[in-house]
Amino acid sequence: xxxxxxxxxxxxxxxxxxxxxxxxxxxxxxxxxxxxxxxxxxxxxxxxxxxxxxxxxxxxxxxxxxxxxxxxxxxxxxxxxxxxxxxxxxxxxxxxxxxxxxxxxxxxxxxxxxxxxxxxxxxxxxxxxxxxxxxxxxxxxxxxxxxxxxxxxxxxxxxxxxxxxxxxxxxxxxxxxxxxxxxxxxxxxxxxxxxxxxxxxxxxxxxxxxxxxxxxxxxxxxxxxxxxxxxxxxxxxxxxxxxxxxxxxxxxxxxxxxxxxxxxxxxx
Amino acid sequence: xxxxxxxxxxxxxxxxxxxxxxxxxxxxxxxxxxxxxxxxxxxxxxxxxxxxxxxxxxxxxxxxxxxxxxxxxxxxxxxxxxxxxxxxxxxxxxxxxxxxxxxxxxxxxxxxxxxxxxxxxxxxxxxxxxxxxxxxxxxxxxxxxxxxxxxxxxxxxxxxxxxxxxxxxxxxxxxxxxxxxxxxxxxxxxxxxxxxxxxxxxxxxxxxxxxxxxxxxxxxxxxxxxxxxxxxxxxxxxxxxxxxxxxxxxxxxxxxxxxxxxxxxxxx
Numbered sequence: 001x002x003x004x005x006x007x008x009x010x011x012x013x014x015x016x017x018x019x020x021x022x023x024x025x026x027x028x029x030x031x032x033x034x035x036x037x038x039x040x041x042x043x044x045x046x047x048x049x050x051x052x053x054x055x056x057x058x059x060x061x062x063x064x065x066x067x068x069x070x071x072x073x074x075x076x077x078x079x080x081x082x083x084x085x086x087x088x089x090x091x092x093x094x095x096x097x098x099x100x101x102x103x104x105x106x107x108x109x110x111x112x113x114x115x116x117x118x119x120x121x122x123x124x125x126x127x128x129x130x131x132x133x134x135x136x137x138x139x140x141x142x143x144x145x146x147x148x149x150x151x152x153x154x155x156x157x158x159x160x161x162x163x164x165x166x167x168x169x170x171x172x173x174x175x176x177x178x179x180x181x182x183x184x185x186x187x188x189x190x191x192x193x194x195x196x197x198x199x200x201x202x203x204x205x206x207x208x209x210x211x212x213x214x215x216x217x218x219x220x221x222x223x224x225x226x227x228x229x230x231x232x233x234x235x236x237x238x239x240x241x242x243x244x245x246x247x248x249x250x251x252x253x254x255x256x257x258x259x260x261x262x263x264x265x266x267x268x
Numbered sequence: 269x270x271x272x273x274x275x276x277x278x279x280x281x282x283x284x285x286x287x288x289x290x291x292x293x294x295x296x297x298x299x300x301x302x303x304x305x306x307x308x309x310x311x312x313x314x315x316x317x318x319x320x321x322x323x324x325x326x327x328x329x330x331x332x333x334x335x336x337x338x339x340x341x342x343x344x345x346x347x348x349x350x351x352x353x354x355x356x357x358x359x360x361x362x363x364x365x366x367x368x369x370x371x372x373x374x375x376x377x378x379x380x381x382x383x384x385x386x387x388x389x390x391x392x393x394x395x396x397x398x399x400x401x402x403x404x405x406x407x408x409x410x411x412x413x414x415x416x417x418x419x420x421x422x423x424x425x426x427x428x429x430x431x432x433x434x435x436x437x438x439x440x441x442x443x444x445x446x447x448x449x450x451x452x453x454x455x456x457x458x459x460x461x462x463x464x465x466x467x468x469x470x471x472x473x474x475x476x477x478x479x480x481x482x483x484x485x486x487x488x489x490x491x492x493x494x495x496x497x498x499x500x501x502x503x504x505x506x507x508x509x510x511x512x513x514x515x516x517x518x519x520x521x522x523x524x525x526x527x528x529x530x531x532x533x534x535x536x
Contacts, residue, residue: 166512166513166519167519170512173513173514173515174514174515204521205521205522206505206524209505209509209524210509212480213484213506213509213513214509216480216482216484216488217485217510217513217514219485220445220485221488237474237477238480241477241478241481242481242485244438245434245441245478245485246442247442250438251434251438253473256474
């Protein structure tokens with residue numbers, strides 16, 4: 001599983017304050033600790049309450065780059081903020097995210113093609129998140145086709161079936177599993193798949209437990225990337241074990257350590 | 269998930285000694301603690317080293333019956349031992365196990381029909397454990413058909429795709445997942461499915477982690493029963509969470525407690 005660390009996000013109070021106070025150490029420490037814990041890329045989001053999100057994003061990316069050259073996933077609802085982040089983060093970065101709504105898809109897929117970046121594609125349209133697997137797969141296929149016209153390969157895309165909080169919409173968890181499997185059939189080679197894992201457990205009292213169980217279930221359905229909290233050690237141990245059980249990495253006695261070590265080398 | 273507690277088994281040293289010394293308290297305590305931890309049925313196995321397994325099985329069942337009327341899974345490689353256990357355990361018990369080898373299947377399916385018991389069917393034949401999902405499903409279908417001739421419904425059977433130690437045969441874990449899904453298509457209504465979970469982690473240093481991750485993966489593929497260690501609290505929490513995520517039980521804030529409480533009422 002390609003792990004995108006979720007912690008550098010202004011929705012967390014400590015990050016919000018660090019952004020406001022331009023406290024570079026807090027941000028750099030979060031970058032380093034997440035990479036050390038085994039993630040492959042770092043999500044970067046100014047948070048919803050930022051009053052000058054472009055400036056904040058520029059500061060965040062510059063600050064993180066002082067600590068690491070790891071891949072960044074530039075995360076914002078606004079195209080202008082993503083553009084500013086990508087300009088600094090460079091080729092190979094991840095745009096988080098676009099959707100099947102044309103006004104969202106066109107500029108961000110153009111940017112991905114131009115800047116040689118990868119693109120997280122939410123399978124959502126004007127009507128919201130479709131209820132069925134078939135409709136979500138259709139949106140995924142449509143985005144793959146449109147992206148191809150711009151020179152983006154399916155493997156440049158991460159299709160996101162959209163995980164809803166289980167406390168709000170319990171049924172959607174299983175629909176997400178089936179959708180992950182379906183995504184692997186929409187093109188050859190298939191696109192990558194990604195979920196924003198911790199959205200699932202929002203509002204529950206057992207966040208880590210729910211995240212861990214669902215991560216294992218999703219890997220069994222072919223999930224190959226996730227945005228999650230890499231500082232949850234038990235979660236990362238589950239990630240390592242699912243790679244063994246799904247036959248993605250070779251079993252050895254110390255497979256957890258081997259998995260995290262291999263990640264650390266890549267992230268460094 | 270219908271949980272069959274695995275602890276009353278002579279392969280564990282403390283149980284082996286309790287059987288040898290006719291120490292009823294050890295056995296009764298294991299029965300009660302497993303049921304309190306949330307299992308639905310108790311596996312009963314004298315262990316491979318018993319020199320008088322029929323006598324030992326009779327003593328075990330009588331001893332357990334002094335403590336609980338819970339469902340028992342009478343577990344032995346010998347038909348004579350199973351017969352002796354089932355005679356005492358009564359209708360509704362589980363025979364653990366038969367296989368697609370005729371000399372194993374015929375007498376034990378006859379016994380299941382006559383004693384009104386359920387039957388765990390290993391998808392194994394004279395050649396051993398088949399490598400592919402299709403071959404295992406074929407053996408399952410054959411056993412369902414033969415059992416039907418004797419008046420057993422598909423729902424009286426638990427098909428077991430056979431979990432091999434991941435340290436020995438890493439690939440088979442994913443084959444088991446796909447086989448579990450296939451088993452649900454071989455009849456309508458489908459048979460139950462079961463795995464001997466802890467076999468998977470034999471010889472590894474991370475037994476609970478592997479068991480927990482695979483249990484979640486298997487439930488995502490439709491597993492509805494497992495022989496496992498219910499005294500592993502974290503494993504039972506994973507069981508509870510997978511039932512929520514697979515939509516098998518309704519979400520509530522205290523879903524772990526609700527799940528274990530409902531089990532305790534049934535097991536009592």
